Amino acid sequence: MARPTPLPEIHYRIGRAALGHFPGHHRSRRGDSGFEFRGHASLLDAPDPRRLDLHASLRDPFGQWSVRVYSQRKSIPVAVVADLSASMGFAGAQARLQVLADFVDSLAWSAWRTGDSFGFVACDEQVRTDLLLPQGRSRAAAGELTRTLRDLQPTGRSAHGLQLAHRHLPQRRSLVFLLSDFHWPIDEVPAVLASLAHHDLVPVVLWDPQEFSLGAARGLAQVLDPETGRQRLVWWRAALREQWRVQQARRHAALLQAFRGQRLSPLFIEGAFDADAVTRHFHA
Structure with a gap:
């Protein structure tokens, strides 16, 4: 029995950050446990000690602990x-x-x-x-x-x-x-x-x-x-x-x-x- 011919795929993208809530393929500026580095936040705002950044914490003039925040990819x-x-x-x-x-x-x-x-x-x-x-x-x-x-x-x-x-x-x-x-x-x-x-x-x-x-x-x-x-x-x-x-x-x-x-x-x-x-x- 012949295998059906697979459908051709369209690889699309959008020109801005995705605003959805569901995980997906498109870059976004939401979430704090993804894989794309977005910046730093206070440990109190993003309580994940696994992402603690010692160098950024030592440079903080207020002596706060800083953690790396990573954006999650979202669907559209x-x-x-x-x-x-x-x-x-x-x-x-x-x-x-x-x-x-x-x-x-x-x-x-x-x-x-x-x-x-x-x-x-x-x-x-x-x-x-x-x-x-x-x-x-x-x-x-x-x-x-x-x-x-x-x-x-x-x-x-x-x-x-x-x-x-x-x-x-x-x-x-x-x-x-x-x-x-x-x-x-x-x-x-x-x-x-x-x-x-x-x-x-x-x-x-x-x-x-x-x-x-x-x-x-x-x-x-x-x-x-x-x-x-x-x-x-x-x-x-x-x-x-x-x-x-x-x-x-x-x-x-x-x-x-x-x-x-x-x-x-x-x-x-x-x-x-x-x-x-x-x-x-x-x-x-």
Whole structure:
């Protein structure tokens, strides 16, 4: 019997000290019996004679006994906020929803391996309560969620529910991934980002090369807007191809400007999911 292929891991980190109470993988400034030296404290404040520092005690002008204090590593909440409007059902070189499911599966596995809790919030016109996964450490629940995502056919006409996603996230500062193709009005992007500004936010833009190009040099092409359902025939020619390319570049620049306005560093995934590329985003 063949051994199942292990899931690729994402090695993420946060840019500040973790504020949790549960032990974990991330550096913090809490605790007094960890392994990372934080400073000295009075023996009365940290009564652990095993960590007594004689040299620091002799230098103390008040003659107090000093002990070394070591910070403990803590866990953090990790969450995904996902756009499940109809445009997320696009299938080109890769089915976008499969890329999203691969990302969620790998991230949930990585959080479980690291000792962090994991949560999931999906939105179209509203928050999808049927797909809501509260913060927890259940590997089975996350696995069931990804299986549901792989079989899902999104039909939402908008992504307005993203502006309410923050209500379903932990109050404590968390690492949050916002997964979307961002094919919604550009003026709505800053509002969604601002609603999640309390957390360490990573916008993840899921695009596919076939969204912005056609294989044929010219000819009739049927264009479909998945969120409105409108279809039209266009004559695909060199001038229209160039116009399509320019619009993509403008969209890319507008998104970057919106992200930079919130001091965010986005991650663009164009094609299949690559866990190593996500890891490099945190360690570049």
